[in-house]
Amino acid sequence: MSKVMEKKKQLVQEIADKFRDSQSTILVDYRGLNVAEVTELRKQLRDAGVEFKVYKNTMSRRAADDANLSELNESLVGPTAIAFSKDDVIAPAKVIANFAKEHDALEIKAGVLEGKMVSLEQIKELADLPNYEGMLSMLLSVLQAPIRNFALATKAVAEQKEEQGA
Numbered sequence: 001m002s003k004v005m006e007k008k009k010q011l012v013q014e015i016a017d018k019f020r021d022s023q024s025t026i027l028v029d030y031r032g033l034n035v036a037e038v039t040e041l042r043k044q045l046r047d048a049g050v051e052f053k054v055y056k057n058t059m060s061r062r063a064a065d066d067a068n069l070s071e072l073n074e075s076l077v078g079p080t081a082i083a084f085s086k087d088d089v090i091a092p093a094k095v096i097a098n099f100a101k102e103h104d105a106l107e108i109k110a111g112v113l114e115g116k117m118v119s120l121e122q123i124k125e126l127a128d129l130p131n132y133e134g135m136l137s138m139l140l141s142v143l144q145a146p147i148r149n150f151a152l153a154t155k156a157v158a159e160q161k162e163e164q165g166a
Contacts, residue, residue, distance in 0.1 A: 008059065011055070011059050012059050012062045012063045012066065013063075013066070014063075015055055015059060015060055015063030015082075016062075016063040016064075016066035016067045018051070018063075018082075018084045019063060019064060019066075019067035019069055019084075019112065020067050020115070021084075021086055022084040022085055022086055022112070023085055023086060023087065023088065023089045023113075023114060024085050024088075024089045024090075024091075024092055024093065024111065024112065024113050024114070024126075025082060025083065025084050025085070025092070025111065025112040026082070026083045026092045026093060026096055026108060026110075026111045026112075026123065027072065027075050027076070027080055027081070027082055027083075027108070027109040027110045027111065028080070028081050028082075028083065028096060028100075028106055028107060028108055028109060029078055029079055029080060029106070029107040029109055030054075030079055030081050030105070030106060031078065031079045031105065031107075032104075032105025032106075033103060033105045033106060037103055037105075040099075041095075041096075041099050041106070044095050044099065045083055045091075045092065045095050045096075048085075048088065048091040048092070048094075048095050049085065049086075049087055049088060049091060050083050050084065050085045050088075050091050050092045050095065051083070051084045051085070052081060052082070052083045052084075053081065053082055053084070054079075054080070054081045054082075055080075055082065057076040057077060057078075057080060060072075060076045060080065060082065061073045061076050064076065068115075069112060069115075069117065071110075071117045072110055072112070072117070075109040075110035080109065083095075083096060089113065089114070089126070090126055090127070090129050093111070093123050093124075093126040093127040094126075094127045094129075096108060096127070097123070097124060097127030097128075098127070108120055108123055108124075111123040113126070
């Protein structure tokens, strides 16, 4: 087998592994963005721990088939970039959706969440969720509420008793 074919097979395997290993994957059409805008998008994604790559669509289609994600093939036409996130499910959707609000040229084509295809509406809902720290903050607030309310009620009762005794 030629070296070129071997390299292509390795690339397809690498992309398929990324599809399998990622918590979330988002495909975007970046046509219309200039170099500075694409660079800014890459920087924002990199800062969020998201890998952003452009592969040939034929390689990506083969990898999608290999990863049992054949539904992606219809989205793999035209200029397509893929954002892979192994750790954070929300990060790629959030960064790309926020960037798309500022730059009309960026269009979300498809998404995969934990190995399953998701609709564009689901991706937008995911982007609207708070990040991990925000969710933890909300959880802590909910957990603290009963204790805080109990403390306030106890304080009110103590103040009322004080007023009655004075």
